[in-house]
Every structure is written in structure tokens, then in C-alpha cells.
Amino acid sequence: MESVNDSKGKCGAEASAQPQPVRLDLAEVREKLSRQRGPEVWRSLEELAETPEFEEFLHREFPRQASEIDAVSRRGFLQLAGASLALAGLTGCTKQPPEGIVPYVKQPEYIVPGRPLFFATTLVHGGYAQGVLAESHMGRPTKIEGNPDHPASLGSTDVFAQAAVLTLYDPERSQSILHDGRIATWGAFVADLGNRLRALQGLGGEGVRILTGTVTSPTFAAQMQDLLTRFPRARWHQWEAAGGHHGRAAATRAFGQPLATRYDFSAARVVLAIDSDVLTEGPGNVRYQRDFARTRRVRKGNLQMSRLYAVESIPTNTGTLADHRLPLPAAEIEAFTLALAQAVGAATAGGDVLTDARARKFVQAIAQDLRANAGASIVAADEYSSPAVQVLVHAINQALGNSGRTVFHTAPVDAAPVDHVASMRELVTDMSAGRVELLLMLGGVNPVYTAPADLGFTPALQKVPLRVHHGLYENETSEYCQWHVPAAHELESWGDARSFDGTVSLMQPLIEPLYSGKTGHEVIAALFANRADATSFELVQAHWKTLLVGNFEEAWRKVVHDGIVPATQLPPAGASVDGGAVQQAANDIRASLQRARSEGSNKVTLRLRPDPTVWDGSLAQNVWLQELPKPLSKLTWDNALMVGPATAERLKVSHEETAEVSWNGRKVQAAVWVLPGMAEGTATLSLGYGRRRAGRATGLGFSAYELRTSQNLWNLPGAEIRGLAGRHDFACTQNHHVLPQGKRKSGMGEDGEIPLAGEQAEKRHLVMTGTLEEFRSDPDFIKKEREEPEPGESLYPGWKYEGHKWGMAIDLNVCTGCSTCIVACQAENNIPVVGKEQVQRGREMHWIRVDRYYAGDMDDPRIHNQPVPCMQCENAPCEVVCPVAATVHSDEGLNDMVYNRCVGTRYCSNNCPYKVRRFNFLRYSDRETPVLALLQNPDVTVRMRGVMEKCTYCVQRIEQAKIESKVENRPIPAGTLQTACQQACPTQAIVFGDINDPESEVTRWKSDPLSYGLLEMLNTRPRTTYLAKITNPNPALAAGQAHPEHEERT
Amino acid sequence: MQIFHRSTNTLAKVSIFGAVFFIALFAWIFSTLLRSSYATGQGIVLKQPVPFSHDHHVAGLGIDCRYCHTAVEVSNSAGMPSTETCMNCHRQIWTNADLLEPVRSSFANNTPIVWQRVHDLPDFVYFNHSVHVAKGIGCASCHGQVDRMPLMFQQATLQMEWCLACHRDPGKNVRPREEVFNLDWEPTDPASYKRYMQPLPAAASDPEWKPSKADVQALQAKLVKEYKIQSLTSCSTCHR
């Protein structure tokens, strides 16, 4: 497509201009290195990385702790030039600059100028597939939606999928093949490696090693098989930093083979999450959320509701939804699991392992509840629990007869289910022994940064004569490689991958590779099958030619169209847990419990987790994810060493204080963040930060990998935390600010603001809650709490809205706080990213936010999530005060915001009781970088400096739907008009529609007795309303754990 | 002692009225400038790579608008013809006219022709062709008698007040859907009037009869009803 080619040219030119400085720096170094080899020189490279110049350069690349005065000038995209350009931008009566029209030379028949197209394709995260529909405007992918036909999506997505488009256009992506830091050609690359390989081929590929992440792509697997037959002595290693290591180990122990486990939450009446965020993390999370939500939608007619227990050491989104949440230290959780296993007869009873009375009470109650719902319950522990715990969990599910009903064990989903840790260890030993001639690292793996610290990967790597790195970005690893090959983004390439349940879905390109990236398929084919010109299209199609049944052309066409290959879901495998393994697990737990309990009180268990937004660090350069407030902590642009208030007290460390974490002689510095709800004696630090070579993400946060060893991937018992004097400025979007005096009260934000906020939130009935029991006994119990003013209370008569009357309802009962809506909104509405320094000043731009409130005891708080978009008030306080009528009501009751009329008094924002308006204090939207222009949604104005903006209910979608209905002279079909947040929401917690239509879903929700509006007593008459959060406590526990909501409303 | 000359008295008095007069004058100049073709680009012919004549192709050869502007009925953009569209004919005719060299080379080298946009709305305005066409707003209503334009120019001011004028009273510009692409359609032409207006006024039987202003308004009122045309002046109708 011409337009694409054309744009591609531009971007190439522009973007290669941008990161020039770093290239040059390293180029010089590499030159030196290429002349004389040897470890000492490499060390000098690391030294260079520490030099002030380099540091200084990094800071230029991504400024941090910007000071008061020139904070602004430091922000790259705010040059004066820009400002003056902006002046000419949106003003009412300026003369337009001349504009060209570039029509096609030959117009593809399927393209209608101005109309978007949707293509089914696949995005891969941690090796697992999520089927998506990509929206393409004139050949530019601009937005990702879920693929309704795909089992891992059902039309929704997670945050990573939503943010994928940004990575696609990211000007920081590596843009050309590099040889020793100098730009080289694909031909040269193939030639160079070809020579080496020919030499090695004689030896059957001795010394050829390939390192990838988790691979589920059938085509790629087949290619590897073929490769290993041609090069029998070559080895394929895998390292997925945040992969399913414990899970695989546990399965192998329990079933003798690395079976995969998946759940069917729609069939579960009782769910117990053991130290696991099973609902919102992992390959199946979107599907799981959808299924689980189905069992929680309490409405007037429908009082069926599942029950969720969460026993966890770290507060999770799953925990926030739980009817009963029990915070326990990691070791105690293991004990808890053992006790539970004994209680349900999954493990042989033998001595009470629990010391905590409350835990004991929980075990009894839960066990009873589980037994009562045998076969219709799920006990879930995820990757981060020890294998022993997971073995017991398998046993428990089996004992309860859940296996095969709600819990399914299938053949492994990944193509080569090896133990990644072992695989890495083998690789490193061979490298250090000099047995590796050529190491080919595919798919953006970054072992220099992510490999277990104890293996000593980096020094070993330097013993390998030829090192090749292939990935989207240059990173710590590519720095150590002679060859770097840019990878093609999923949206640029053909491919295939399996989702959590094994279903294969197809990947098709929406745009030619912007930065001439190559897919893994192509690299393998070029190097090992002598097919330098083979395209991934040919390779993928060739692979499926034999496998698709029926007429290939039709079948292929259908597969490409639907995005999924039919009947590829993995069937449940009958598997039984080995009794010995259970016994073994029990003993292990007893042993570790011994150790834990004998331990000194100054020790904590440090738990490592993948970061909720940047995952294992591979997404660090995606600024949407960086600026996305992390669930619960609401941190942006950083990770932190999280501890509970009590623990912080005990360890004498305070909020935002830098501290030293030491474990087994390894030390890391990190800043402390006091997080309510953390279990006593537990600390957590997420992976993915402290990158040394990651463009704009360089130097953000603290690297957890330096503590992570092959033995302890997730749990580091007996870690020590020592407070240092220093301070770290975090950027948090809720109840946390840089204080006037720059001082901090220990923990809990300024002057203990966080508990105060929680207390006020409950006083003000912002999140209305109740129990299923209350609802059953009096369906109107929420109504009675509402402070809705009488219709006649206003001096003025109300407005009548004929025709459409748009409204939205949000079901707090199923909102997990996963924050997908935020990124979806950002992508749909061209919402700019403002950067850490501006977030610290409280200027983030997200149109929808997820409010989080803690109430009660800060060590075991009640946690509420509440998504807050614009309320589209009928009596909008913002409109009355706008002097220029830049925000007024539409005939359909939308609170229109007209950017081009706004003069920026900010009066509307001051007067908005919901504080949902966002102001362009500076020039936030990047108009300099051409490639980012391709990302913009053409149906939404890109806002300039000095104007107000806010949620519009995706008015561009509304207008499009209306126009189509008018042109085709038919009503808008039900369910076709969705807002971006609604469409992306995995639990379908958001519905939007026409309130004047009695049949519409939104009308039904709003007429439910659980429906209420935020701050109704202000008589703003919000169009966005909420459904109260209903919990289903276990009577046996409710007594003990007097349910908060009672006193809350008395 | 005397400081000022006699004449200053008159001068001083006049200057007071003069001030008022000058303020008024500047206000008038300002508002005319804002509406001048300098500010609006109205009536200005832009230099195009190929001096394409709508006059020749539409009036002369009778090519329908939609032959080139293919998307006008289905999309917000009317769509610009691809080089291929031009070549469909110019493979056969005027195959070596110098004027058409850019077209041929574009087709040969597969490089798009870059036209100058004549009707250029600000980026914060979202206009949709398909809905206007569907509601019976003729091309001529905004683009003027394109078939009388040897070289294309912008006929209307395209200023907000101009859009509003029609959005507040769409009846003025509505015409039968069948006539949307007929650039010369005349509401007062008896033949066409009789075709679309039911019931006809009694006088219409008279062969000499011509529809009066009132008759035309009656027709437009009928169409507005029939096409369910609303007066849309909400901001989000155009600004998103």
C-alpha cells in the first residue's frame, strides 16, 4: 500500500536520526573491542556504562528528578518552537496551512478511504497467544480489540494487548541490522553467519546454540525440529524470565509429566485463590475474568453468586474482589495449604501445622464450604507459590473431584516443555566451558538482564565467539553481541501461536515492517534452511498446508479471516496426582515452615513478581504501560520495594526511603513503598525495572533480577531490609504528592492521607457495598442509602431528551481493577503521555481512572476499586462556569467538550466534583515525531497545549454509528455501539447505551435496585451510574470477621 | 497666557467623534478581513499538478461525480480518484498529451500524484459526506456549480457560520436524493418539480405554470419530513 510505504520511508529517516548519539558512543567502543578481544575489554565496556558522560547521556535520553525551574525545558517534546507552532494550531480564525492529498495509484478494492478495516490477528505475551482484532485506518493499525471468537479473549483484551500498537510505532525500536554497532545489511548478516554455519555443519552443528523464550508457535516448533535434524548436535535452549517455572515443576512432580492446568470459572460456586492473582494474571486471565464475572452478576432477579476466598501474602486484584481475604506470610500460606489439604483429605492428617487462630478458623470454614461444593469449586495457586504448594493444590482439586469438572489438566501448551532453569544452567556451563561457538538469541530474549543472577550468564556469554541477538529493541544483551537483527512486531508479521487452552490462532501483518524487522521464522529459515528470501508468510502457510483439512484455499482464507485454527484446543488429559509427591510436598512445607518460624524477626520473605505493567522488563519502553497506574499501588514509571505498614514499622523503614535489600550475600538498593494489605513479614519487588540499556526506560526503578537465583525464582525467604537515609521521588496518581517541604510522613502519604481518604470514601458512600444476605432480605437496601435529591428540588425545570439518551453503568461487583479500560481509552482517544515528572505534579491525562480506597486496618484493609470516567452529568457543573461555551450539552445529553473553543480557564475542572477533567498544562501530545502521527486515531482531535479534555463516551464512535444508521436508514443494532473501555473490559463491568431504549442493557442495569450515582446529593444527575458491590461472605466466617459494610453504613 | 491656537478647539471636539468613528472603522475592516477570500481561500484557484477541468469532464463528457469520488456515498471522505481511474480512459485518449504527463509517470513509476487540497476543513472539524448525500444535500450546495469550473476552486467560505446557516435550517438546501449529483438541478424547474412533488398545487395543470417560492418551500418541507432531516447544532456533531 503506497501510503504505508511512503510513511515508512519517512519514519525510517526520522527515527534513525533520533537515537544517533547512543549508536555513536557504542560504535566507538565496539570498534576498540573488535580489534582486541578478551574479558578485560568487555569489563571496560561496563565501566563505560558507569562513566558520567554515559550517565549524563542516559539522563538526556530520559530525564529524571527534573528540578523546579527547567523541569519543562528538560521534557523533550516541549521546545519553544513547538509552542509557537501550537499557537497556530487550534485557534478559531487562523489561516490554514496548505495541505496535499495523496491518492492511491492503484486503489485496493477493499479499501474505502476514511473507513477503518478490522483484521483478526494474534498478539503474543510470554509466549501465549491472545486473539485480537486490529483496527486499521488506511493501512495504519491504530487500535486493538479482542477477537470475540478467540477463547482467550471473547472480545476483551488485557493491558498488554491494548498497548501493543504503541510498541509497533515506537521510534526507539531498533531500526537496522547492526554488526559491531555499525549498520549492516541482511545479506551481509546471512553471508557472515552462513560461513560460520557451513564450518559447523560438518560437526553436525556442534556448538550451535539457539536461545528463545517460551515458544507455542507450531510453525516455529516445526522449523526447530527441522533444524535439529539438519544440525543434530545443535541445542535449543529456552528462558522465559516470567514463565511458568514452578508450575511446570509442580506438574512434573504431581503427574509425572509437565501438564498444563486450566480452569472453568463459570462452573465454580466456590473459589479459593491461594496467594495467587489467578483472575487477572497469566495467559488465561482475560477468559478467567469473563467466566468468573458471570458467576458474580447479582441482580434483582438473580441472587446466584459464587464465593471467593483469597489467602495471600501480597494484595492482588483477585483479593480485592474476595468475599474473605486473609493476609498471611508466604510460609504460613504453605502451612495453610497443607492444613487445608488435610482438612479435605487430600493429604494424610498429621499434626496441626497452623499457629494462627484466624487461619485455623478459615481452614475449617473453607474446607467445609469446598466439600459442600465438591466438583463445583476451584482451588487455585499460581506460578509464584512453591511447587510443593501447587502439588497440594492439585491434590486438593482432585480430592474434591474438581479435576475434569472445573479444573482441567492438558498436554503442555508450549512446543518444547523443558525446564527453563535447567536449560539455562546447561547453556551457561557449556558457554563457560567454551563449548559454544555460536549463540543465536531469538525473539527479544534478554538473558544478560534476566538470567538468574547465580548462573553468571554475562561472563560466560563473552566466551562465545559469535553472538547474535534478534529483538524489537537493542538491549543489555544486544550490547554484548556482534550481530543485532531487528525483529518484526506481531502486527508486522505472519505467524501463529497457541493460547492458554492450546487453541492456535494466526498472526497476519497489518503494515509492512516499519523498521525492516525480521521474524524469528525468517531468521531460522535464512540461517539453517538456506532460504534467505523466505517470507514468514510462505513459511507459515507452508506449515499449515498439510494440516488444514478440506480445500486449503478456503480453509486458509477462513483461518486468516477468523484468526483461529478450528479444533486445536487441547483436550483434557486424565491425570492423577501421585501420592508420594503429596507426601513429599507435605514434608517440604513442614521443613520450610520450621526454617521460617525459627528465623529472626528482622528477616522478611521477599517475593518477586512480574510487574503488572512492564511485565519482565520487555515492555519497559512502552510509555503507555509505564504511565499506567499499577493496580493498588497506583505507582507509575517505577517499581518499589513494597512492605506492609506494620512491617515497615518493625524494620524502621519509611515510605519512599531508599533501602538496601540483602539476601544470601546479594545486595540491591530499592526505595520502600508502604502498601496496605501486605502480609506481615513479607516484602515484594517486581521484575522489569532497573534496566541499564532500554532507551527512555533506562535507569527507572530497581532491578530485582540481581537478587533472583535459579534456586529461588519467586520466593526469597530470610531477606534483610536496611533503611538508608536517601529519598526516592515516586510518581503516584493517588493520594501521594511531592510535598511543599519535600518531607514525608512515614508511610501512608502526606499526613496519613491514605487511611483518611479511605475513611472519608466510606463516610461519603462513594463505593456502596453490601452483602448478598442484606440484598436478599431487602432488595432496596441500597436505594434507602441513596441521597438522590427530589426531582422538584431544583429551581429550574429539567431538560427533556428525545431520541437517543446516552448513559453508562459500571458494575462494581465484577470490576477487578485490572486497568485495561485505561489503556484502551488512551489508545482510542489519542491521550498523550506526560512523563514521570509531570505525573509527580499530578498532571496525568487518563480520561478514565480506577480509584482505589483502603479502609479499616491498614494491615488488613477493605479494598475497593472504582472506575471513574466522566459522569456526563445532566446538570453539569462544569458547563455553567465555562465563559466561552466550550463545554455544553448535546441534544442527546452528552457533555460535549469542544477543544477548539476552549481557552483554558480550568474553571470547569475546579467545579467538577468528580475531577475527571484533564488539562494540557504543557504541550503534551507529540507532534514532532512523524511515526507517532501514524498511531493517532483519525476520528479524534489531537489536543494542543492549554485546552481541557475529558471522557466523551467515545463520541466519535457514537457519531459514526449514528451516521451509518442514517445512511443505511436503520436503527443502530444492539450491542454494536460500544465505548473503548466497555469493549476492552474483560469482566464486562461497563455497559453503555441508550437510556431511552427500555430494552437496552444499560437501562436494565440502571433500573436495578443496586444502581446508584456518585455524589447524587449534588443534583448533578450523573449519566454514569454504578451497581453497588455485593459480597457473599461465608456465615461461618462473617461472625468472626464482622463485616465492614455494616458499621460503614451505620 | 494663551497656550493653544484657536483652531485647536475645533480639532479637539472633532477628535472625540473621530475616535468613535475610527473604532467603528477598524471593527468593520477586521470583520471583512476575516470573511475575505484571503482568510477563507474562497474562490482561489490552487496550482495543481494536472490542470484538471471539471467543466470538461462533467459538463462536457457527462461523467458522474461518483465515477471518481467513489466513497462519497459510504464514507466521510468523498475519495480522490486513483491514478488508475484516470488511466482507464487516458490509456486510450490523449495518450501523449503533455498535460497528462504527470498522470502517466505516476502510473508508470507507481508514485502517487500529490494534489492540492481545495476544500480544507480544520483538523478539529469532522465532516461526513455519506450522511449529507443520504439526506439529499446536493454536491452543488457546498461545492457550487463544479461543472462550470474549468479549474477547481472553493466556492463557499467553509466557515462555521456558513455550516450553521444550513444546519439550523436544512430545508433551504435539501433536494430529492435522485438529484443530489445533478449539479444543474433547479428546484423551480416545472418538470422536475412535478416529478417529485405530490400532491401538486392546482395551478400546476397550467402549461405555463412555474413553481413559486412557496411551492419550492413546500417541496423542501416534504423532503425534510420524508428524509427525517434534523437540525443538528450540537457541538459533537462536528467537533470530536
Next chain:
Amino acid sequence: MATIDSPLPKPYKPPVVAPGHTPGTVTDKISSVVLRRTPKWWYVGFGISFSILMMFLFCVTYLFAKGVGIWGINQPVGWGFDIINFVWWIGIGHAGTLISAILLLLRQEWRTSINRFAEAMTLFAVACAGMYPVLHLGRPWLAYWLFPYPNTMGMWPQFRSPLIWDVFAVSTYATVSALFWYVGLIPDLATLRDRTRNRAMKIAYGFGAMGWRGSAAHWHNYETAYLLLAGLATPLVISVHTVVSFDFAVGQVPGWHATIFPPYFVAGAIYAGFAMVLTLAIPLRAAFHLEDFITTRHLQNMAKVMLATGLIVVYGYMAELFFGWYSGNIYERFMLMNRATGPYRFHWFALLLCNAVVPQLLWLRRFRTSPFWLFVISMFVSVGMWLERFIIIVTSLHRDFLPSSWGLYKGTIWDWGTFIGTIGLFLSLIFLFIRFLPMISIFEMRTIVPGGTEGGEYTTAPEQEPGISTEQGAVP
């Protein structure tokens, strides 16, 4: 007050003008200030103020280049120094018109010697205030959209918005006080025209005097016009700060949405205004030896007005607290608790100290009659009134309805630069004024000295005031 005779034996009241003055002497004395050679300290003072003004221009340039993001404002706190300063200056800009208009209607002859520069101060304060509504805009180059004028967009201002009311109120106020001031100046300009020996100045003053010659007929229309203007300015001056208070009272925010605001703001304005008049009058009086005309009587009366309005303001605070408690509205209550215990508690206590505690000293004559103490106290009041606006705007906004959106505000160096910069502008204008125009209304002074029709009060001062240096009028 001064002229109302009480049945009780009259206590000693210092005269409004020291004895021994005649129309001639007052004319010479006051015009001499303008006609004499410029004193050294004037250059120094003006130089300093002007350089501050230059710094202001620098800040504004940077502001226009970068955007309001260079200030400390943020999501919950959308208004900061910009609107605080606006309200503060507008408040200060009330004393002048009040003194000249209301006191004129009340026949307070003591106003005569202070009204002229009080009016000037009003104009300059309004000029400073008037800039902020433009500066605080995200897109200041579009400020003209706030005025109703026919445009190609077919758009008009949104007349329900208090900001539009501000536009009308402030521009009207600026115009009317300018006219009032100028009309008052005409006869004095004539005086200067006849006094100055410098040809250029003669023309300049003559131009301003419009050929005024003190004809009886003219005086008659003139007096009528002046009286009518006073009558119009009085409701106007009250309306202006009422409208400014609407900016907040019309809002929903707890701490803004209060019916007490209009009276409480007006009182506050007068309070601040008189404070500023004193802050200027006391040094000027000393610098130009005007003790004869700005006597302790004036200082006392102004002090009394300050005390009275100060008490009204304090009543406003009390009322707010009471409403907060009595309404039982949890948002109101929280807002007040937050003022007293939240992150800005120190500002709040400082405010109470400056506005409520310190001015109570004015109950004592010793402080009322001591220029030094009056100067100090009025400084306190000026600071206090600025803090009051800070409390109203910032502490109300930073923690409003949704605890999730709470924030903090802190002015940046640019906020301070702009604020101090406007003070530079203000002082520069004041310096120019005292240099080139009579800072006391000469013709009105003539009316109250012996020989003047209304005559002075012949109460004798206990100690004789220093003699007057008369300078012969310029008669060729």
C-alpha cells in the same frame, strides 16, 4: 464620624488640614510636589520598581512560550497564584473608589486629602488585577473570545459563567474609576497648566485640562457630573467584589459554595484597600512633608475603617465555621477540619494572625495615631488578605469531594516571579503618578481651607504643626 455633632462635649479631633492654610498655600504646596525638581530618591525608587516590572515581563514571556504548566497548578488545584493575585489586587483596588465615592456621598470632608491618590492606586491595582484573567488562560491569545463580538464562528460568550460576569464587572469598574479619576483631575491639570513654567509641560497639562477655566457654569455641571459618578460608582464598587466572590460562591466546591461570600468579600476588599492606602500614604506623607494635609485625623479614620471591616471579615470566618458545623454537611465539616489540621494548617493560622489578631491593636489610640505602627499593621493585613485568598482557593480545591483525587499545591518560582512582578508594575505606576500629577486634589483642598466656602474646622491642635514653605505662583 467627623462631622456629626454629638450632644456630648466634643472630644479633641485633629483637623483635616493644619491651620494657617489658604487656597493659595495649598495650591502652591501641592503643585510644588509636581513642579519642583525630581528628588534623587525618586529615581532610585522608580528604578527598582521598574526593574521588577522587567522581571515580570520576562516571566510572562516564558509563560506564553511554554504554557501555564510552568506554574504549580495541577489536577485538583486548577487555580493558584493567578486567581489568588487577581482577587487580591481587585480587593486592593476597592479603597479608592470607595473613599472618593461613598465618603463623598457621606460628606466626609476628610476624604479630600486622600481620595486622589487612593483613586490612582485603585486604577493601578485594577490594572494589575486585570492582567491575571488573561495570563491564567491556557491559550491567552484567545482572551478576546470572552468578549461578546460578532464572529465567523457564530459563537457568543456563555453569560451564565461568573467569569463572563467578571469581564463585565472588572472592565466597567476600570472604565468608571478611570473616568472618575480623570474628571477629578481636570481642574488640577488646569492649575498645573497655569503654574508650570516649562512649555512642554504647559502643553501637556493644557491638553489634559481641556481648556478648563473654572467658569461658574462649568463648575455647576461639573459638580453634578461628579456627584452622579459618585452615585454610580458606589453600587458599582460593591458589585465588583460581589461578582468576584461569585466566581467561588457559584461553584460547587466545599469552601466556595457559601452565601456569606459577597458581603464578606466586599468587606475584605475595603479592609485590604485601606491597608494599601495607609501603606502608601504614610511614606508619601513623610517624603513630601504632607503632614498638614494628611493629618493624624486621616490616619485615625482610616484605621477605624480598617478595624470595622476587619471585624466584618472575622465575622465571615466565624460564620463559615458555624455553618460548617451547623449544616452537618460532612463535606463542609471535612473542609473546615482540613483547613485547621490539613497540610495547609500553617497558612490558615498565619491568616488568622494577620487578619484577625494583629488588627485588634487598632482598638488602642496609641496604635491608631502612630504612623509607624499603622504601617506595620497594614502590612500584616495585606499579607493576611493574600493568605485568605490562598486558603479559599487552594485548601478548598486540594481536597474536595472524591478522596481519590486529592492533591497538593505549591507555587513555583514562576508563580512568585509573576506575583512580585505585578507589584513592580504597581509601584512603577505609583511613582510616575506622584511625579507628574497632584497626589492630592488641589481644588477640593481649596474648598476646605479658610477662605474656602466650606471653611475648615477651627479646632486648634495641641502642638503647632511645622510652618509651611510657600512658593509664589508663576505669574508672568
Next chain:
Amino acid sequence: MKRPPIYGLMAEFHDSDELIEAAYRVREAGYTRLDAYTPYPIEAVAEATGHHHSKLPLIVLIGGIVGALAGYGLQYWAAVIEYPLNVGGRPLHSWPAFIVPTFEMTILFAALSAVFGMFFLNGLPQPYHPVFNVPRFALASRDRYFLLIDARDPLFDREGTRRFLADLNPTEVNEVEH
């Protein structure tokens, strides 16, 4: 009537009472075209010279009314007729909100008509005036009081009037050139 050789005769007095006294005498003598000049407004002088009513209040009243109508009219037309918009669910004609600008417009127009009305009635600006030809008239803006008899007065007689004025014991009598 042909232009008399001089503009008139001007007598200078030392204080206001003498001036008032003189003014009455002049009018008793039947002079009608006379004017007095004083350093500050003196009601009695206005009475004496017969200038004691002004049309200004009426002008101001009219100005005020026009302002009020213009103010309210503008708002009503813009908000209800020209571009009716639903602003925060308030009715198009939200009269309470329209009061403030109306009031301000009233004051503005009234004030403007007061000032310009005064200029108009006083015939200002008039930088040149014959009286300035009398050197000592500069003191009229200090502490001297002047009485002028216009030469166009029917009773005016250059010598006679001069003598008549001299009898009112002024400090001097001056002829005023055109």
C-alpha cells in the same frame, strides 16, 4: 450681529464674597451675558451668575436605561435566539444569571453619559479661550476670582462698562481680546 472689537471686560477680585457681591450688582445693572471664574466650585457664584440648573441628570438617566436594555437584550438574543445551547441543564433564558452583566452595562453607559454629557454641556474640550489672554487669569486656578462681562451684551459699552466694573472695587479690570 457684527463681531465686537474685544471679547469682553474682566474684573479680578481678592475673595469670593466680593465676587458674589459684584455679580449681583452686575445683574441688577441689567447685564445678562456675564460669567464668573473661581478656583473652586462655589454654589453662591453659580446662583449669582444665574447658572443653577443642569440637564445632566436626565442625560445620565437615559444612558443608564439604554445600557440596561442593551445588556439584557444582548444576552437574551445570544443565549435564546442566536445559538440556543443546553448549558448544564439550565434553561435557555436563565434570567437570574443575566442580571449581573445587565447591571454592569447600566452603570457603564450611565457613567459614560455623565462624563461626556458634562463635556458636552460645558463645551469642552476648548483649549483656546479669550479669557486666557488676560495674564493674571492664571491665578483663577489659584486664589483669585474673576468676573467677566461679554462684549456681546446689549448693555456693553467699552468705556462705561469698564467704569462700572471699576466701581465694584476689584483689584484690577482688564480688557479681554478675542
